[in-house]
Amino acid sequence: MAAVQNQTPILPKLNPTDFQIPTLGECTFPTPPTRSEIISENERILYQSRFSDPSKLNPSLAFEVAGLRDHMFFDPHDINVGIVTCGGLCPGLNDVIRAITYSSLGYGVKKVYGFKFGYRGLSRQGRSYILLDTKNVNTIHYIGGSFLGSSRGPVPPEEMIETLKLLKISVLFTIGGDGTQRGAKFLQDKITEMGEKISVIGIPKTIDNDILYVDKTFGFDTAVEKAREAIICAHVEAKSAPHGLSIVKLMGRDSGFISAKATLASGDVNICLIPEEPFTLEALFKAVESRLLRQNHCVIVVAEGAGAELMAKIQPPVKDASGNLKGGDIGVFLKEQIQAHFKKLDMECTTRYIDPSYTIRACQPNASDAAFCEELGNKAVNSALSGKTGCIVGFWNQQFTLVPFSLITRGRKMVQLDEHMWCTVKAMTTDVTGRQ
Numbered sequence: 104m105a106a107v108q109n110q111t112p113i114l115p116k117l118n119p120t121d122f123q124i125p126t127l128g129e130c131t132f133p134t135p136p137t138r139s140e141i142i143s144e145n146e147r148i149l150y151q152s153r154f155s156d157p158s159k160l161n162p163s164l165a166f167e168v169a170g171l172r173d174h175m176f177f178d179p180h181d182i183n184v185g186i187v188t189c190g191g192l193c194p195g196l197n198d199v200i201r202a203i204t205y206s207s208l209g210y211g212v213k214k215v216y217g218f219k220f221g222y223r224g225l226s227r228q229g230r231s232y233i234l235l236d237t238k239n240v241n242t243i244h245y246i247g248g249s250f251l252g253s254s255r256g257p258v259p260p261e262e263m264i265e266t267l268k269l270l271k272i273s274v275l276f277t278i279g280g281d282g283t284q285r286g287a288k289f290l291q292d293k294i295t296e297m298g299e300k301i302s303v304i305g306i307p308k309t310i311d312n313d314i315l316y317v318d319k320t321f322g323f324d325t326a327v328e329k330a331r332e333a334i335i336c337a338h339v340e341a342k343s344a345p346h347g348l349s350i351v352k353l354m355g356r357d358s359g360f361i362s363a364k365a366t367l368a369s370g371d372v373n374i375c376l377i378p379e380e381p382f383t384l385e386a387l388f389k390a391v392e393s394r395l396l397r398q399n400h401c402v403i404v405v406a407e408g409a410g411a412e413l414m415a416k417i418q419p420p421v422k423d424a425s426g427n428l429k430g431g432d433i434g435v436f437l438k439e440q441i442q443a444h445f446k447k448l449d450m451e452c453t454t455r456y457i458d459p460s461y462t463i464r465a466c467q468p469n470a471s472d473a474a475f476c477e478e479l480g481n482k483a484v485n486s487a488l489s490g491k492t493g494c495i496v497g498f499w500n501q502q503f504t505l506v507p508f509s510l511i512t513r514g515r516k517m518v519q520l521d522e523h524m525w526c527t528v529k530a531m532t533t534d535v536t537g538r539q
């Protein structure tokens with residue numbers, strides 16, 4: 104097998120201090136009787152759970168546990184909290200908003216502010232919010248999207264702090280992806296510099312599942328489920344036409360997890376293209392051609408960030424408002440290139456192009472994601488009341504963790520070309536890297 108490239112710093116040099124969560128100070132308020140599990144401050148979740156030599160296992164490389172402590176830093180009856188959702192939509196946003204609202208009010212928090220349209224709602228010019236209560240969030244989990252709206256684009260941390268202080272907000276929950284948590288880190292650094300006692304707790308959101316040190320983000324399972332439905336339809340279309348070719352484009356700017364997982368889940372994909380593994384058009388044409396001649400149909404799944412090097416030759420990538428690089432439409436490009444190729448060959452190829460991107464991320468979460476969101480929201484509130492700050496509530500080895508902003512903002516999680524999941528995809532599909 105050709106040497107694989109490993110883009111993600113999955114096992115970078117980590118120090119025990121990298122896992123330390125900042126706290127606002129001593130917890131002096133006894134936690135009221137609660138149904139929530141009380142976490143001892145010393146409990147940890149090992150970073151490395153798989154090993155061959157136990158003597159080399161370093162137990163100080165471990166995550167703090169998300170959840171309630173026996174004492175609280177904040178007296179909930181004295182504080183207001185805020186919630187903001189930023190970046191692209193993701194199934195489950197409303198479920199997390201609802202869980203945080205219910206949990207906060209359950210502890211007796213005075214007011215829950217929901218900021219409108221991302222960080223913009225915390226800015227001086229665009230300041231906009233609504234008070235959340237059990238009535239107005241009661242049924243928001245029945246639908247997708249964000250009840251608060253979302254946006255991309257920066258806001259100076261000074262302006263956000265001004266808003267937080269004006270509304271006497273002691274905790275801000277930042278629901279968003281890597282960009283949001285970078286912004287949250289910026290904000291929390293400024294809060295520390297100014298000596299303010301405001302906690303910033305992130306809840307990682309992204310259908311792309313590209314957050315470092317988090318096994319799975321909410322909405323990802325739903326996105327895979329929806330992507331699989333699209334692939335099944337694409338397969339039906341391809342099989343029903345002479346020399347039928349279906350191309351399904353899925354989201355995934357830098358990481359191809361949705362495409363890879365949906366390929367595994369459907370079993371109907373013949374070629375899977377992700378940003379992490381370059382491919383050549385020549386190898387792709389050859390693979391489609393031989394598949395059509397042998398089996399009469401072919402299904403290609405392509406993540407939006409795949410073939411970035413090919414696309415860059417046609418049109419340089421542009422930046423979105425948050426600074427994320429976006430290339431041209433790889434799905435449309437492939438459709439046109441393949442059609443032109445078969446025209447030249449004078450070979451029939453009935454091409455269908457399916458792009459379910461926005462329908463996948465705007466939908467209601469599935470049951471498993473909805474339950475996950477409920478727990479994430481509760482863990483976020485519990486951790487914030489315990490004086491934790493500067494971290495997200497993560498999920499690692501089936502446990503809810505606290506992961507410092509400084510750790511998750513080191514990069515983006517990507518598919519490792521030698522990991523079992525991708526190797527299984529490769530075994531089920533045709534290689535078009537041009538290396539074989």
Ligand SMILES: Nc1ncnc2c1ncn2[C@@H]1O[C@H](COP(=O)(O)OP(=O)(O)O)[C@@H](O)[C@H]1O
Binds near residue numbers: 221282285
């Ligand atoms: N390095 C950064 N510093 C400060 N704010 C950032 C940074 N990166 C992103 N943001 C802000 O976070 C928000 C969401 O980021 P974005 O990348 O669009 O989505 P996501 O959080 O889903 O990755 C935007 O308002 C963006 O301006």
Ligand SMILES: O=P(O)(O)OC[C@H]1O[C@](O)(COP(=O)(O)O)[C@@H](O)[C@@H]1O
Binds near residue numbers: 282
């Ligand atoms: O149309 P938009 O808002 O730029 O969203 C598209 C982006 O959303 C995503 O699905 C998720 O990205 P974020 O989690 O960073 O918001 C990307 O894969 C995709 O490029």
Ligand SMILES: [Mg+2]
Binds near residue numbers: 190
């Ligand atoms: Mg992002």
